[in-house]
Amino acid sequence: MDSTADDGEGTGRRLRELRRARGLKQQDLASDDVSVSYISLIESNKRTPSAAVVALLAERLGCTTAYLLTGQDDSRTRELELKTAFADLSLHNGANGEALQAYSEVLASAPVLPEAVVRRARLGQALALEQLGRLEAAVQAFTPLYEDPECVAGSAQWAQLAAALCRCHQALGDQVLSVEIGERALRRLDRLGLEATDDHIQLGAVLVGCYRARGDLVKARLVADRLIGIADDRGGRSAQRQTYWNAALVAQSQGRTEEALALAERARALLAESDRVRHHALLSRVYGTLLLSSDPGDPERAHELLERSDAQLADVGTAVERASARTGLALACVRLGRTAEARQHASEALELLRDEPCLESVEARAVLAHVRFGAGESGPAQETLRAAQKQLRQLPPARASAAQWRRIADIWQQYGYAAEATAAYRQALDDAGLPGLLTPAGAY
Structure with missing residues (x-):
């Protein structure tokens, strides 16, 4: 006979929690031997089940009798x-889909796990979602972890989560929020008076990238210069690498190409001992693009680096990262006079982006339009360039969008479309925050 109430209180609670975690109803556990009403009595602590009933319920829930009892x-x-x-290993190696599946399987058994393991799996799941480009889902996963009282301000995980939220909001186009999160986190670190760790330095490096995306290059450079000094003084190789990497991007945005190349070369040297394939691929892409924009440039070397980056990102990169590598390859091929390859790479970049309105898609279209103009395909080239402009108008004005308007204007100008070029140049100035003066009609 069953005893009553208090003896099975813990068993009833664990039964209820695990059933709900599995997404099951009470009737899903019922059988000829155990009725729905009896399961309800166990869960409400009004009955203590026999060993046979515990064994049956444990089998249906996929746990052990020891867990239900103790x-x-x-x-x-x-x-x-x-x-x-x-x-964790899959995520490290860029197998993001495998990592996400494994973390999800672990979290399905969260009630039987220590809190530390659950938190580790939740963080891994969020990072995998970010790497897969599922940014909104990643933000939803990162935010409660960051706001959890158990996440101590100044800790390594706290800094990692702040950096992740900065990256995700920046990639989603919310430059204001991405910078706000980063600045608030750094102010809090300053108030705590902690000695800078690698995770703190990397958070600062991410904020530099957010400043750059927002077009605030003065702040970006000031913070980058400060971080380089800190990273060189007491940072590890990973923190140094990320700091030099972001500083190189800022220098590139400011037109300091030779300095950008030197900073990127330093980052590549620091990366040499790392086994992070994705980081190698992304830095090769950045360095190859810098070589294309330098004077006199090295398109052969750039093509080699971009081709390597493209091959590596095929396994570990997001769609946007892979498309950027393809667009870079297209630009290198244009410089080398390999028109057919340039057309193919630019078209493949657009296929990867699936017509999403983003700067990467605009850039790929601009390159494709340039190739088509060069091949004498005036009609398709104009259509492609106007499609790029249509997408660009859907994006918020910023220095990065201004750079793409300038690229489009230069292409119109190169092929003799003066009116279209003038309009695009004006739009570039507007997006850069330099609108024209409002003057009476006909006035200078």
């Missing part, structure tokens, strides 16, 4: 910890 299941915990370690 809340402890060492063998299951070890199995899930190993799965979490596998997911």
Whole structure:
């Protein structure tokens, strides 16, 4: 006979929590031997189940009887910890889909796991979502982790989460929020008076990237210069690498190409000992693009680097990253006179982006239009360039969009379309924050 009430209180609670975590209803656990009403009585602590009933319920829930009875299941915990370690390794190697699946499987068993393992899996899941380009879902996953009282301000994980939220909001186009999160986090670090760690330096480097995306290059350079000094003084190789990398991008945006190349070369040297394939690929892409914009430039070397980046990103990159590498290859091919290859790479970049209105798509269209004009395909070239302009108008005005308007204007100008070029140049000035003066009609 069953005993009543308090003896099975913990068992009833664990049964209810695990059933809900599995997405099951009470009737899903019921059978000829165990009725729905009996399960309800167990969960409400009005009945203590027999050993046979516990064994039956544990089998249906995919847990051990030990867990239902005591809340402890060492063998299951070890199995899930190993799965979490596998997911960490997959994420490290760029197998983001595999990592996401493994983390999700671990989290499905969250009630039987220590809180530290659950938090580790939740963080990994959020990072995998970010790497897969599912940015809104990543923000939803990162935010509660960052705001959790258990996440101590100034800790390594706190800094990692702040940096991740900065990256995601910046990639989603919310430059204001991305900078606000980064600045607020750095102010808090200053108030705490902690000695800078690699994670703090990397947070600052991400903020530099956010300033650059917003077009605030003066702040970006000031923070980048400060970070380089800190990273060289007491930062590890990873923090130094990211700092030099972002400083190189800022220098590129300011037209300081030779300095950008030197900074990028320093970042590449620091990356040499790393096994992060994705980081190697992204930095090769940046360096190759810098070589194309330098004077006199090295299109052969740039093509080699961009081709390597493209091959590596095929396995570990997001669609945007892969498209950017293809567009870079297209530009290198244009410089080398390999028109057919340039057309193919630019077209492949657009296929990867699926017609999404983004700067990468605009750039790919501009390159494709340039190739078509050069091949004498005036009609398709104009159509492609106007499609790029249509997409660009859907994006918020910023220095980056101004640069694309300038690129488009230069192409119109090169092929003799003066009116279209003038309009695009004016739009570039507007997006850069330099609108024309309002004057009476006909006045200078």
